[in-house]
Amino acid sequence: xxxxxxxxxxxxxxxxxxxxxxxxxxxxxxxxxxxxxxxxxxxxxxxxxxxxxxxxxxxxxxxxxxxxxxxxxxxxxxxxxxxxxxxxxxxxxxxxxxxxxxxxxxxxxxxxxxxxxxxxxxxxxxxxxxxxxxxxxxxxxxxxxxxxxxxxxxxxxxxxxxxxxxxxxxxxxxxxxxxxxxxxxxxxxxxxxxxxxxxxxxxxxxxxxxxxxxxxxxxxxxxxxxxxxxxxxxxxxxxxxxx
Numbered sequence: 496x497x498x499x500x501x502x503x504x505x506x507x508x509x510x511x512x513x514x515x516x517x518x519x520x521x522x523x524x525x526x527x528x529x530x531x532x533x534x535x536x537x538x539x540x541x542x543x544x545x546x547x548x549x550x551x552x553x554x555x556x557x558x559x560x561x562x563x564x565x566x567x568x569x570x571x572x573x574x575x576x577x578x579x580x581x582x583x584x585x586x587x588x589x590x591x592x593x594x595x596x597x598x599x600x601x602x603x604x605x606x607x608x609x610x611x612x613x614x615x616x617x618x619x620x621x622x623x624x625x626x627x628x629x630x631x632x633x634x635x636x637x638x639x640x641x642x643x644x645x646x647x648x649x650x651x652x653x654x655x656x657x658x659x660x661x662x663x664x665x666x667x668x669x670x671x672x673x674x675x676x677x678x679x680x681x682x683x684x685x686x687x688x689x690x691x692x693x694x695x696x697x698x699x700x701x702x703x704x705x706x707x708x709x710x711x712x713x714x715x716x717x718x719x720x721x722x723x724x725x726x727x728x729x730x731x732x733x734x735x736x737x738x
Contacts, residue, residue, distance in 0.1 A: 499694050502638060503702040505709040511696065512605045515640065520691075522601040522641045522661070522677065525612030529637040529697045530629065533688040535681070537595040543685035560597070560684075561656070567594050579665070583650040587664035587678060597684035601641065601661070601677050606715045612636040613703040614710075614717065622700060634700030643691030647677070655680055660690060 502508050515521040524533075537560050558566070567589050572578050579585045590598045602608050613636050615621075622634045648662045663677045679688050698706065710716070 499696050502696050502698045502706075505706060508605075508609060508638075508706070512640075515605065515642075520643050522603060522643070523605045523608035524599065524601050524639040524641070525608040525610065526637040526639070527612060527615055528625070528632065529635040529695075530632050531637070533599060533639070533693070534686075535595075535597045535599055535684045535688075537597050538684040538686070540595050541685070543683070560595070563594060564589060564596070581650065582655050583662060584665050586655055586680075587676075590678070591676075597656075598678040598680055599688055601679060603677070605640075606710060606713060607720065609638060609706065610710055610715050610720055612638050612698055613706050614720070616707075617700065617703050634703075636698040636703060638696045638698060639693055640696070641691050641693045645691070648680070657682060 500507075500511070502511065512523075526533075541560065564586070568578075568585055571588070571592075579588055586596050586598055590596045590600065600611075602611075617634065625634065626632050643661065645660060648658055648660045650662050659681050661677055661679050679690060681688055
């Protein structure tokens with residue numbers, strides 16, 4: 496993976512994505528911390544190859560990746576009008592509701608990816624908390640640009656737990672639609688994702704809040720990324736705090 500320039504202003508960001516043409520398989524990802532690798536959540540929480548994690552509510556046993564995935568499917572069905580009909584879409588739904596999976600979120604919308612990088616409100620106190628256990632972290636975020644030549648995976652004829660690549664999920668959640676989302680998946684979730692040509696750009700701590708305000712002017716705010724009444728209220732509260 497190539498490490499490239501810093502993004503310190505919206506004009507720099509727009510110049511950066513100006514070379515990314517639609518329909519040429521450019522995809523984007525934002526990461527709130529630049530020191531995080533492209534590692535799925537399940538890979539961050541567990542150790543390879545056979546360690547497991549505890550799940551609240553089941554204190555007497557240890558559960559692995561497939562265990563918590565199966566239990567999510569069982570528990571989620573009563574809350575869904577139309578449950579997914581395959582494990583690919585179940586994984587996408589679980590990912591967007593916070594379950595640790597082997598998926599990484601990507602988007603075809605670079606503004607959405609930028610929001611994921613810098614949408615969190617930050618200040619000196621935030622940075623101090625983030626540096627607990629990682630004193631060298633400088634408060635920067637990361638923006639990734641990936642270009643691939645390979646076509647998305649054929650989800651009709653492949654096992655999600657034995658596949659490497661990108662896939663488009665059926666829009667089982669309004670969030671996936673609003674975020675222009677797709678996913679990467681990998682056989683080994685404990686190793687950083689490597690696929691296509693990936694370039695990483697850092698966003699310094701001092702630039703995060705200004706970029707967030709510019710995104711809000713473009714309509715990219717919490718309520719756009721996460722449609723719903725709670726998100727509308729969150730956006731309005733942030734605007735109230737600005738006065």
